[in-house]
Ligand code: GDP
Protein backbone atom coordinates (compact mmCIF):
# COMPACT_ATOMS: atom_id res chain seq x y z
CA UNK A 498 0.00 0.00 0.00
CA UNK A 499 1.14 3.58 -0.68
CA UNK A 500 -0.70 5.02 2.27
CA UNK A 501 -1.21 3.98 5.86
CA UNK A 502 -3.37 5.36 8.63
CA UNK A 503 -1.62 7.05 11.51
CA UNK A 504 -3.08 4.50 13.93
CA UNK A 505 -1.90 1.59 11.85
CA UNK A 506 1.61 3.02 11.68
CA UNK A 507 1.47 3.61 15.43
CA UNK A 508 0.57 -0.04 15.93
CA UNK A 509 3.52 -1.12 13.80
CA UNK A 510 5.81 1.03 15.89
CA UNK A 511 4.27 0.07 19.25
CA UNK A 512 3.59 3.75 19.80
CA UNK A 513 0.45 5.64 20.71
CA UNK A 514 -1.50 7.09 17.81
CA UNK A 515 -1.90 10.32 19.75
CA UNK A 516 1.88 10.76 19.92
CA UNK A 517 2.20 10.39 16.17
CA UNK A 518 -0.56 12.95 15.71
CA UNK A 519 1.38 15.32 17.97
CA UNK A 520 4.55 14.81 15.93
CA UNK A 521 2.70 15.36 12.68
CA UNK A 522 1.20 18.51 14.11
CA UNK A 523 4.70 19.78 14.86
CA UNK A 524 5.56 19.07 11.21
CA UNK A 525 2.65 21.24 10.22
CA UNK A 526 0.16 18.47 9.41
CA UNK A 527 -3.20 18.41 11.13
CA UNK A 528 -4.46 14.82 10.88
CA UNK A 529 -6.35 12.42 13.10
CA UNK A 530 -5.28 8.86 13.91
CA UNK A 531 -7.76 7.50 11.38
CA UNK A 532 -6.49 9.48 8.43
CA UNK A 533 -3.93 8.11 6.02
CA UNK A 534 -0.49 9.59 5.40
CA UNK A 535 1.83 8.92 2.48
CA UNK A 536 4.94 6.81 2.59
CA UNK A 537 7.39 9.72 2.80
CA UNK A 538 5.58 11.12 5.79
CA UNK A 539 5.38 7.68 7.35
CA UNK A 540 9.12 7.20 6.94
CA UNK A 541 9.77 10.59 8.44
CA UNK A 542 7.71 9.63 11.46
CA UNK A 543 9.46 6.31 11.83
CA UNK A 544 12.78 8.15 11.84
CA UNK A 545 11.45 10.54 14.41
CA UNK A 546 10.40 7.69 16.67
CA UNK A 547 13.25 5.47 15.53
CA UNK A 548 14.98 5.23 18.84
CA UNK A 549 11.89 3.66 20.28
CA UNK A 550 11.58 0.83 17.79
CA UNK A 551 13.08 -1.98 19.75
CA UNK A 552 11.04 -5.08 19.48
CA UNK A 553 9.26 -4.90 16.18
CA UNK A 554 8.49 -8.52 15.50
CA UNK A 555 8.32 -10.37 12.23
CA UNK A 556 4.57 -10.14 11.96
CA UNK A 557 4.79 -6.42 12.59
CA UNK A 558 6.62 -5.80 9.33
CA UNK A 559 3.76 -6.30 6.94
CA UNK A 560 1.61 -3.23 6.96
CA UNK A 561 -2.08 -4.03 6.93
CA UNK A 562 -4.13 -3.31 3.86
CA UNK A 563 -6.64 -0.49 3.74
CA UNK A 564 -9.47 -2.99 3.91
CA UNK A 565 -8.58 -3.88 7.47
CA UNK A 566 -8.72 -0.32 8.71
CA UNK A 567 -12.06 0.85 10.04
CA UNK A 568 -13.50 3.80 8.16
CA UNK A 569 -13.84 6.93 10.32
CA UNK A 570 -17.64 6.91 10.03
CA UNK A 571 -17.81 3.44 11.59
CA UNK A 572 -16.05 4.52 14.76
CA UNK A 573 -17.84 5.04 18.06
CA UNK A 574 -16.58 6.22 21.43
CA UNK A 575 -15.19 3.46 23.67
CA UNK A 576 -14.22 3.40 27.35
CA UNK A 577 -10.59 4.00 28.34
CA UNK A 578 -8.50 1.05 29.48
CA UNK A 579 -6.52 1.86 32.63
CA UNK A 580 -3.51 0.15 34.21
CA UNK A 581 -2.47 0.96 37.77
CA UNK A 582 1.25 0.99 38.47
CA UNK A 583 3.45 1.96 41.39
CA UNK A 584 5.83 0.76 44.09
CA UNK A 585 4.99 -2.32 46.14
CA UNK A 586 2.76 -1.57 49.15
CA UNK A 587 1.82 1.88 47.89
CA UNK A 588 -1.77 0.67 47.53
CA UNK A 589 -2.38 -0.55 43.97
CA UNK A 590 -4.49 -3.53 45.01
CA UNK A 591 -6.31 -1.52 47.68
CA UNK A 592 -7.14 1.17 45.15
CA UNK A 593 -8.42 -1.32 42.56
CA UNK A 594 -10.54 -3.01 45.24
CA UNK A 595 -11.85 0.28 46.60
CA UNK A 596 -12.85 1.55 43.15
CA UNK A 597 -14.50 -1.72 42.33
CA UNK A 598 -16.19 -2.06 45.71
CA UNK A 599 -17.64 1.43 45.50
CA UNK A 600 -19.12 0.53 42.13
CA UNK A 601 -20.66 -2.84 43.03
CA UNK A 602 -24.45 -2.71 42.88
CA UNK A 603 -26.17 -3.23 46.21
CA UNK A 604 -28.03 -6.16 44.67
CA UNK A 605 -24.86 -8.18 44.30
CA UNK A 606 -24.62 -10.56 47.22
CA UNK A 607 -22.14 -9.16 49.72
CA UNK A 608 -20.35 -7.32 46.97
CA UNK A 609 -18.70 -10.54 45.93
CA UNK A 610 -17.63 -10.26 42.36
CA UNK A 611 -15.72 -12.43 40.01
CA UNK A 612 -12.04 -11.88 39.43
CA UNK A 613 -11.43 -12.15 35.72
CA UNK A 614 -8.34 -9.95 35.36
CA UNK A 615 -10.17 -6.79 34.37
CA UNK A 616 -13.34 -4.97 35.33
CA UNK A 617 -15.47 -2.04 34.31
CA UNK A 618 -16.93 0.70 36.47
CA UNK A 619 -19.76 3.00 35.47
CA UNK A 620 -19.63 6.72 36.22
CA UNK A 621 -22.60 8.88 37.14
CA UNK A 622 -23.05 9.93 33.53
CA UNK A 623 -23.16 6.21 32.58
CA UNK A 624 -19.82 6.36 30.79
CA UNK A 625 -17.46 3.53 31.69
CA UNK A 626 -13.84 2.93 32.61
CA UNK A 627 -12.09 -0.42 32.17
CA UNK A 628 -9.45 -1.30 34.74
CA UNK A 629 -6.91 -4.03 34.19
CA UNK A 630 -7.04 -5.82 37.50
CA UNK A 631 -3.51 -7.12 37.16
CA UNK A 632 -1.34 -4.37 38.55
CA UNK A 633 2.26 -5.00 37.76
CA UNK A 634 4.89 -3.61 35.54
CA UNK A 635 5.73 -6.97 34.06
CA UNK A 636 2.23 -7.53 32.74
CA UNK A 637 2.32 -4.06 31.20
CA UNK A 638 5.71 -4.38 29.52
CA UNK A 639 5.23 -8.01 28.56
CA UNK A 640 1.93 -7.28 26.85
CA UNK A 641 3.43 -4.28 25.10
CA UNK A 642 6.44 -6.25 23.95
CA UNK A 643 4.04 -8.73 22.42
CA UNK A 644 2.24 -6.01 20.52
CA UNK A 645 -0.81 -5.84 22.75
CA UNK A 646 -0.80 -2.15 23.51
CA UNK A 647 -4.07 -2.21 25.41
CA UNK A 648 -3.50 0.49 28.03
CA UNK A 649 -4.83 3.98 27.26
CA UNK A 650 -4.08 5.60 30.60
CA UNK A 651 -1.69 4.74 33.44
CA UNK A 652 -2.55 5.63 37.03
CA UNK A 653 0.69 5.96 38.96
CA UNK A 654 0.09 5.27 42.64
CA UNK A 655 2.50 6.94 45.06
CA UNK A 656 2.10 6.62 48.84
CA UNK A 657 2.11 10.11 50.33
CA UNK A 658 4.07 8.93 53.37
CA UNK A 659 6.73 7.17 51.36
CA UNK A 660 7.33 9.21 48.21
CA UNK A 661 9.00 8.02 45.02
CA UNK A 662 10.65 4.62 45.25
CA UNK A 663 12.57 2.48 42.71
CA UNK A 664 9.46 0.79 41.31
CA UNK A 665 7.75 4.16 41.03
CA UNK A 666 10.59 5.36 38.82
CA UNK A 667 10.45 2.12 36.85
CA UNK A 668 6.72 2.64 36.28
CA UNK A 669 7.37 6.21 35.14
CA UNK A 670 9.93 4.98 32.62
CA UNK A 671 7.65 2.24 31.28
CA UNK A 672 4.83 4.71 30.89
CA UNK A 673 7.02 7.22 29.08
CA UNK A 674 8.38 4.52 26.77
CA UNK A 675 4.83 3.48 25.93
CA UNK A 676 3.79 7.07 25.31
CA UNK A 677 0.73 6.55 27.49
CA UNK A 678 -0.65 9.53 29.43
CA UNK A 679 -0.31 9.32 33.18
CA UNK A 680 -2.40 10.39 36.14
CA UNK A 681 -0.74 10.51 39.55
CA UNK A 682 -2.79 9.15 42.45
CA UNK A 683 -1.20 10.34 45.68
CA UNK A 684 -2.46 7.65 48.05
CA UNK A 685 -2.58 7.21 51.83
CA UNK A 686 -3.34 10.87 52.46
CA UNK A 687 -5.13 9.72 55.63
CA UNK A 688 -1.81 8.87 57.26
CA UNK A 689 -0.11 11.13 59.77
CA UNK A 690 3.14 11.13 57.86
CA UNK A 691 1.48 12.00 54.55
CA UNK A 692 3.41 14.63 52.59
CA UNK A 693 1.69 14.93 49.22
CA UNK A 694 3.62 18.07 48.29
CA UNK A 695 6.90 16.22 48.63
CA UNK A 696 5.59 13.62 46.13
CA UNK A 697 4.83 16.38 43.62
CA UNK A 698 8.31 17.84 44.06
CA UNK A 699 10.00 14.47 43.70
CA UNK A 700 8.13 13.92 40.43
CA UNK A 701 9.79 17.04 39.03
CA UNK A 702 13.10 15.19 39.02
CA UNK A 703 11.55 12.86 36.45
CA UNK A 704 10.18 15.66 34.29
CA UNK A 705 6.67 15.08 35.53
CA UNK A 706 5.04 18.39 36.34
CA UNK A 707 1.65 17.89 37.93
CA UNK A 708 -1.21 20.34 37.56
CA UNK A 709 -0.86 21.51 41.16
CA UNK A 710 2.62 22.77 40.19
CA UNK A 711 1.44 24.29 36.93
CA UNK A 712 2.06 21.28 34.69
CA UNK A 713 -0.33 19.17 32.65
CA UNK A 714 -0.19 15.83 34.47
CA UNK A 715 -3.30 15.42 36.60
CA UNK A 716 -2.65 14.67 40.28
CA UNK A 717 -5.32 13.43 42.65
CA UNK A 718 -5.03 12.92 46.41
CA UNK A 719 -6.78 9.75 47.53
CA UNK A 720 -7.04 7.27 50.35
CA UNK A 721 -7.82 3.76 49.21
CA UNK A 722 -8.26 2.75 52.85
CA UNK A 723 -10.77 5.47 53.77
CA UNK A 724 -12.20 5.56 50.23
CA UNK A 725 -11.49 9.27 50.02
CA UNK A 726 -11.78 11.07 46.68
CA UNK A 727 -12.15 7.96 44.53
CA UNK A 728 -14.65 9.96 42.45
CA UNK A 729 -11.96 12.58 41.92
CA UNK A 730 -9.67 9.94 40.48
CA UNK A 731 -12.41 8.53 38.22
CA UNK A 732 -13.22 12.06 37.01
CA UNK A 733 -9.55 12.64 36.19
CA UNK A 734 -9.48 9.43 34.15
CA UNK A 735 -12.70 10.38 32.36
CA UNK A 736 -11.24 13.79 31.51
CA UNK A 737 -8.05 12.23 30.17
CA UNK A 738 -10.14 9.79 28.11
CA UNK A 739 -12.10 12.66 26.62
CA UNK A 740 -8.88 14.29 25.46
CA UNK A 741 -7.75 11.03 23.85
CA UNK A 742 -11.01 10.67 21.87
CA UNK A 743 -10.88 6.88 22.07
CA UNK A 744 -12.91 5.20 19.37
CA UNK A 745 -13.50 1.80 17.81
CA UNK A 746 -15.84 0.19 15.32
CA UNK A 747 -18.21 -2.06 17.29
CA UNK A 748 -19.91 -3.46 14.19
CA UNK A 749 -17.34 -5.85 12.79
CA UNK A 750 -15.68 -9.15 13.60
CA UNK A 751 -13.98 -8.85 16.98
CA UNK A 752 -10.31 -8.39 17.71
CA UNK A 753 -8.94 -8.39 21.20
CA UNK A 754 -6.05 -9.13 23.50
CA UNK A 755 -5.63 -11.73 26.22
CA UNK A 756 -5.18 -10.19 29.66
CA UNK A 757 -5.02 -13.42 31.64
CA UNK A 758 -5.41 -17.12 30.88
CA UNK A 759 -5.49 -20.33 32.86
CA UNK A 760 -6.62 -23.92 32.80
CA UNK A 761 -9.70 -24.56 34.92
CA UNK A 762 -10.23 -28.13 36.06
CA UNK A 763 -13.93 -28.17 35.31
CA UNK A 764 -14.32 -25.65 32.51
CA UNK A 765 -11.12 -26.14 30.55
CA UNK A 766 -8.98 -23.29 29.17
CA UNK A 767 -10.19 -19.84 30.27
CA UNK A 768 -8.95 -16.59 28.79
CA UNK A 769 -9.87 -13.10 29.89
CA UNK A 770 -10.01 -11.10 26.71
CA UNK A 771 -10.23 -7.38 26.30
CA UNK A 772 -12.13 -6.65 23.11
CA UNK A 773 -10.36 -3.88 21.17
CA UNK A 774 -12.62 -3.51 18.16
CA UNK A 775 -15.72 -5.21 16.87
CA UNK A 776 -18.09 -7.26 19.00
CA UNK A 777 -17.27 -10.74 20.23
CA UNK A 778 -20.24 -13.12 20.24
CA UNK A 779 -21.03 -16.55 21.57
CA UNK A 780 -20.57 -18.98 18.67
CA UNK A 781 -17.76 -16.98 17.05
CA UNK A 782 -14.91 -19.09 15.69
CA UNK A 783 -11.68 -17.64 17.07
CA UNK A 784 -7.93 -17.86 16.98
CA UNK A 785 -6.11 -16.70 20.11
CA UNK A 786 -2.37 -16.64 19.68
CA UNK A 787 -1.62 -20.07 18.29
CA UNK A 788 -4.76 -21.66 19.79
CA UNK A 789 -8.05 -22.05 17.96
CA UNK A 790 -11.54 -22.54 19.32
CA UNK A 791 -15.16 -21.45 19.34
CA UNK A 792 -16.71 -19.15 21.92
CA UNK A 793 -18.87 -21.52 23.97
CA UNK A 794 -19.76 -18.99 26.66
CA UNK A 795 -18.63 -15.61 27.96
CA UNK A 796 -18.63 -14.43 31.57
CA UNK A 797 -18.43 -10.76 32.50
CA UNK A 798 -16.70 -9.19 35.50
CA UNK A 799 -19.84 -9.67 37.61
CA UNK A 800 -19.90 -13.39 36.95
CA UNK A 801 -22.84 -13.11 34.58
CA UNK A 802 -23.10 -14.93 31.29
CA UNK A 803 -23.17 -12.55 28.36
CA UNK A 804 -23.85 -13.15 24.67
CA UNK A 805 -21.82 -10.21 23.34
CA UNK A 806 -18.87 -8.01 24.29
CA UNK A 807 -17.97 -4.78 22.48
CA UNK A 808 -14.86 -2.53 22.46
CA UNK A 809 -13.02 -2.11 25.80
CA UNK A 810 -15.22 -4.78 27.44
CA UNK A 811 -13.37 -7.52 29.32
CA UNK A 812 -14.85 -11.02 29.25
CA UNK A 813 -13.79 -14.48 30.23
CA UNK A 814 -13.98 -16.70 27.17
CA UNK A 815 -14.74 -20.44 27.33
CA UNK A 816 -14.23 -22.79 24.42
CA UNK A 817 -10.55 -22.58 23.53
CA UNK A 818 -8.57 -25.64 22.50
CA UNK A 819 -5.63 -24.67 24.69
CA UNK A 820 -4.36 -22.03 27.10
CA UNK A 821 -3.06 -18.87 25.36
CA UNK A 822 -0.65 -16.34 26.90
CA UNK A 823 -1.23 -12.82 28.16
CA UNK A 824 -0.75 -10.44 25.25
CA UNK A 825 -1.94 -12.92 22.62
CA UNK A 826 -4.26 -11.51 19.99
CA UNK A 827 -7.79 -12.78 19.52
CA UNK A 828 -9.15 -12.80 15.99
CA UNK A 829 -12.54 -13.97 14.75
CA UNK A 830 -12.35 -16.02 11.57
CA UNK A 831 -14.98 -17.40 9.18
CA UNK A 832 -14.79 -21.11 10.03
CA UNK A 833 -12.97 -23.75 12.00
CA UNK A 834 -10.77 -24.88 9.11
CA UNK A 835 -9.53 -21.31 8.73
CA UNK A 836 -9.02 -21.08 12.50
CA UNK A 837 -6.75 -24.11 12.49
CA UNK A 838 -4.85 -22.72 9.50
CA UNK A 839 -4.24 -19.36 11.18
CA UNK A 840 -3.29 -21.04 14.46
CA UNK A 841 -0.78 -23.24 12.64
CA UNK A 842 0.64 -20.24 10.78
CA UNK A 843 1.08 -18.33 14.03
CA UNK A 844 2.72 -21.35 15.63
CA UNK A 845 5.14 -21.36 12.71
CA UNK A 846 5.91 -17.66 13.13
CA UNK A 847 6.48 -18.20 16.85
CA UNK A 848 8.86 -21.08 16.14
CA UNK A 849 10.81 -18.96 13.66
CA UNK A 850 10.98 -16.03 16.06
CA UNK A 851 12.67 -18.23 18.57
CA UNK A 852 15.47 -18.97 16.12
CA UNK A 853 15.86 -15.58 14.42
CA UNK A 854 16.10 -12.36 16.37
CA UNK A 855 17.55 -9.95 13.84
CA UNK A 856 16.42 -6.40 14.53
CA UNK A 857 14.06 -4.85 12.04
CA UNK A 858 15.52 -1.95 10.10
CA UNK A 859 13.78 0.93 8.41
CA UNK A 860 14.51 -0.70 5.04
CA UNK A 861 12.82 -4.00 5.68
CA UNK A 862 10.01 -2.38 7.61
CA UNK A 863 8.97 -0.82 4.34
CA UNK A 864 10.28 -3.57 2.10
CA UNK A 865 6.79 -4.51 0.96
CA UNK A 866 6.55 -1.18 -0.82
CA UNK A 867 9.68 -1.48 -2.93
P1 GDP B 1 0.22 -2.84 46.58
O1 GDP B 1 1.41 -3.67 46.91
O2 GDP B 1 0.60 -1.59 45.84
O3 GDP B 1 -0.87 -3.60 45.88
O4 GDP B 1 -0.38 -2.31 47.98
P2 GDP B 1 -1.61 -2.85 48.82
O5 GDP B 1 -2.89 -2.42 48.24
O6 GDP B 1 -1.43 -4.30 49.07
O7 GDP B 1 -1.43 -2.01 50.17
C1 GDP B 1 -0.29 -2.14 50.99
C2 GDP B 1 -0.64 -1.77 52.41
O8 GDP B 1 -1.00 -0.39 52.46
C3 GDP B 1 -1.84 -2.53 52.96
O9 GDP B 1 -1.59 -2.82 54.32
C4 GDP B 1 -2.98 -1.55 52.84
O10 GDP B 1 -3.97 -1.75 53.79
C5 GDP B 1 -2.28 -0.22 53.05
N1 GDP B 1 -2.96 0.89 52.37
C6 GDP B 1 -3.35 0.94 51.08
N2 GDP B 1 -3.96 2.11 50.82
C7 GDP B 1 -3.96 2.82 51.97
C8 GDP B 1 -4.44 4.12 52.34
O11 GDP B 1 -5.01 4.87 51.56
N3 GDP B 1 -4.22 4.50 53.64
C9 GDP B 1 -3.60 3.71 54.53
N4 GDP B 1 -3.44 4.18 55.77
N5 GDP B 1 -3.15 2.48 54.23
C10 GDP B 1 -3.32 2.03 52.97
Ligand code: MG
Nearest residue numbers: 589590591632
Ligand atom coordinates in the same frame (compact mmCIF):
# COMPACT_ATOMS: atom_id res chain seq x y z
MG1 MG C 1 -0.88 -5.58 45.23
